[in-house]
Amino acid sequence: MLNSVSPDFLADLAAQVPGCLRDAAPRDVEDPRGRWTGQSRAVAAPRTTDEVAQVVRACAAARIGIVPLGGGTGLVGGQVAPDGPEPLLVSLERMAGLRAAFPDENVLVVEAGMILQQVQDEAARLSRLFPLSLASEGSARIGGNLAANAGGVNVLRYGNTRDLVLGVEAVMPDGSVFHGLKRLRKDNTGYDLRHLLIGSEGTLGIITAASLRLFPRPAAQVTGLLAVPSPEAALQLLALAEGRLSGMISAFELIHRTGYDFIAQTLPEVTVPLSPLPEWSVLIDLGLPRQIEADEAFATLYAEAEDAGLVSDGVIATSEAQRASLWRIREMLPQANRKIGAVSSHDISLPLSHIAAFIPTATAALAQIGQFRINCFGHLGDGNLHFNVFPMPGKTRKDHEHQREAIKTCVHDLVDAMGGSVSAEHGVGRLKVADLEKYGDPAKLAAMRAIKAALDPLGIMNPGAVLRS
Known part of the structure; x- marks a missing residue:
């Protein structure tokens, strides 16, 4: 059972890691889509990996939950804990440095708090390309991108975030540090913790730095x-x-x-x-x-x-x-969507050969529920669609709140029946925990729960995200 952050805990942590605490600002606890508000009042902003480890060890000793905070741009609630014992937010905003550059190797080693746009700029200074590109790249932090295995517009050519990382450094749930910043293309020495941590959404550890792959810039x-x-x-x-x-x-x-x-x-x-x-x-x-x-x-x-x-x-x-x-x-499509206000948004992927049939089939199925506008767009080259459902003119999403679950179920059932995924690039977070339980392979879910229990037996790492607490 986890405990809530208390004044005594914060006082002890401030003594152990002087200067690392600040009050949570509204932006730290807001979900970009406005559906949730986090309850955390305090943010730990350590300056070094050792300080991150000290914070994690203090939370483990007090059985305090940790919610890692990147740029706050996640769309599935992975960075927002609206209920349960109050956790501590841990932000790497002060760990945003460039550790090393190896242009001859096409490698950049950066700290997890660096803004994605800054990573791209550092690569450009070396006449190289870091191809991860998102609408939120001006505020998203690279550590959050890794934690969510972000996709973006260039997956067709360069792959997901997972494909752009050679090594990671991370603080594990017991406060130990995984020193995995190797710059190797081949390292066949057992289980790959790098790939386990990438996409884990902060539930298995806190990524503090990464060795990133760069590419020649197209002529x-x-x-x-x-x-x-x-x-x-x-x-x-x-x-x-x-x-x-x-x-x-x-x-x-x-x-x-x-x-x-x-x-x-x-x-x-x-x-x-x-x-x-x-x-x-x-x-x-x-x-x-x-x-x-x-x-x-x-x-x-x-x-x-x-x-x-x-x-x-x-x-x-x-x-x-x-x-x-x-x-x-x-790039402005997501912003326009937010201004209109979606009833239900769906980040889905399908086999390419099923996409042409999915769009009219899903549209017809939704028409049986009610009258809606559908904004379908996305990364067709890699099979990722954003199939978002909006109210008709003159209505708002509040008018359809009672239909939201039926809409989501309609879309996700069809995606699953066609061999697709109900989370293509945004992750699971807290929004899709039930979806993962419904559509996930039982053997995979059992393995995920076993890994979580083995690495985080106290359940302090991002409790309630990806897997139900």
Whole structure:
């Protein structure tokens, strides 16, 4: 049984680790989607790995729960504990340094509190690329990205966060330090704790630093926004592009007309350079080597796609400013969604061959529950859709709160029946604990519970996240 944070505990911790405590600010306990508010009043912000270890040992001795806090951008409640004994928030905001750079090895060693955008900038200073890219990269911290195994727009070419990490340093639930910052591509020495900690959402330890993989920067990048007649045509376009430019497609994003309507309604300063607005479109980003002329490659791809009936209109960026403008449209979709207010949001993945059937099937099934608008967009190249359900004009999500569980069940049941996942890139957090229990493989769940019990027998690490306390 865990205990709540008390004044005596905080006084003892302040004596053990002077200067590490601060009061929790509203942003520390807020869920970005506004569904939960955390109860923690105190934040420990250690400056070193040793101080993180001291904080964890103090919490273990007092049986105080720990909720690791990154940039606070998580969308499944992993960083917010709304009930149960009051935990201590542990933020690595003061551990945001660059530990080492090895450009000849394509490796950057950073502390977990570094903002993702800063990681990208450090790589750029070395004329390298760190390809993890998210809408929240200006505030998300790399430790949180690792803890959630974040996805983003470049998974098609570079993989998830898990694929971008060579080693991690972490404080384990007993306060011991796992010194795993090796920069090796091959290390076949038993269980890989790196991959166990990545994606564990702070339930098995606190990642304090990481050795990250860098990549050569493409010699040229070109981005286009193309109108397609359907998701099926978009998938055929993806196959055509991969056949012509294998390994050079960095991103392939599907966007529905509803997303453009939401942007026009809430963010009128963001313009879409297609007229009329298409029902479906794709944002495609190519990163090309020197020997291929970028504009010519894209123009050839467009011509072949047009001849095959896969595209009907399009805009190709001819400058970096135009490229940034096209990407801003995609990056503003989540912000527009928040302004409209979703009834139920779904971060799902499906086998590519099932996506074209899923979208109309799920839409028809939801119509049996009520009248809704659906904003379907996402990373089509890796099978990850954000299939979000919104009220009709004149209604708000509060009007449909009684239907929210039925909507989620309808979508998730269909995803599961088609061999998909109900959490593609956002994680489980506290939002999807019941979903994991319902749709998760029993053998996997048993193994996860056994691992949790072995590494965290007191249950202090992010209690209630991923696995039910």
